[in-house]
Amino acid sequence: MNPAQTALDRVTRVPGVRGALILSAADGLVIAEQLMDGIDGRAAAALAGSLVGRLTRTARSAGLGEPAFLQLRSEGGSILAAPGGQEVVLVAVTGPEANVGLARLEMLDAAGRFD
Amino acid sequence: MTDNIRSLTSRLAEEPSSLAFLELGETLRQRGQLEAAIKVARGGLNRYPGLADAHDLVARILSDQDDLAGAFDAWSDALRLDPLRTSALKGIAFLYYRAGDVLAAVEHLERAAESDPDDESIPRALARLRSEARRSASAPQATKTSETVEARSASVPEESTNGAGSESPFGALEEGEQGLLLVDSNGLRLGGTLTTSAEGEMGDRVAAQLAGLSREAARATRLLGLGAWHSISVETPEGQLVLSAPTAETVLLAIRDRSLPMARVGLLAERAARAARTWLEREA
């Protein structure tokens, strides 16, 4: 199993995670995905990629360096993102009751292996 | 009519959608032909409402015509399209100076200096304004002498938001306002400060990055079927950020170093957002 698939498997096994994908940070395009029905991977990649880019510029302008983990909380769940090396970002979409703490740990570990 | 105006006018007549209106409008303005200039500029702006250059041109002409409120709105539009636009920052600084609000003028010139460090006119203007500000430090901080600017610039804070107490959205918070920013939808700072020993005051530069963030976050959660967004948290090796929207038109940013758990930063952000909402209701 390749590293991308391993990463997606680990993240999607966390309770409450509805899907995960790996996107190209420069393009906002999907590299690999593992999603439940009802989640548009292409939209998730484009929208999450754009937000991660903007928040990265914000963090840099505040002198805080590159983000390691991001969470966008909403009524219906969260979008989690962990930028990795080689300009890829690991993204997970979760429901409102997801174990975000565990998802975060898995994502940070997986993203660290993309270097 | 000079040759240049003649040739630009011909070009525009042949091709009304040409961007030649920018150069023609500016040339007419510099020659003092303001009525003609504003006609040309507004015609171009109608075709290119998303062009910051066009808003900038209109603002310069209106400023020459002493329509300061109109100039303010036009430069604000230019900044909305291009948050780091030096000419608009300088223009608004000039309007504040004319209105007697030296501190706001300094603030905008400082942003302009960050945006264009090679513009030598800015440090000279800043030096002069700062010495004026120091001279009037014991006087009331801001006196508005221009009724029209005060009447039209409802979105601009009337006094410096760097002071303590009720002037600041975060004046009542125990933690103070350092590391908190309240930003409007155009990326302009409404209150709070962000200062580091290495970089000094960075609030305006960071605020500019947040223009449109609330709309983008709302779009992402809506299109992915997640409903309305609440907050964004960002972890970096150097610190943590939490962003939320106290109102539909504002974004709050809270920054702390890594020593504070993210959940605590979130609680601070919630308190700051409540304080910001109260302040905005009072200021409205």
Place this chain on the structure above:
Amino acid sequence: MRALEPWVIDPLQTFLDESSARLTLLMTSSGQVVAQHGFSRSLDVMTAAALGAGIVASTDELARLMGATRFGALVHHGARQSCMLSAFGTPRGRWIGLVVFGPETSVGIVQLFFDQMVEQLVTVAPREHAPAPMLAENFEGELNASLKALFGRQ
């Protein structure tokens, strides 16, 4: 933004607002311009339409030679700007979109909202009977009339 047909305006405006595209051109597969945003000269519009239609025709032929179905979209990545060409079906026939965008947005965002625009165009396009085949002597007059409308010169 200018469009020859009013029902194109709302979907195109939504696309422009969401994608942050710098230039956009919608045309028929024969290169007849339907709507444009961001171009300042009619010559540029004509040239871009002709080139875009030609590129799509070439890649369609390439796909046919490869035994593949038509390519969905073509993206050229530039150092400062990128360009996407995408052909799509509408009740009015096959159209082509040419989009130029910069680093302030991304291919993913542009493609996402372009596809949404296509869905909206297909939904709102009037279902009229097909127009009469265009005669060669009408073509130049039609083209000139289109360009005048697109640049607000009517």
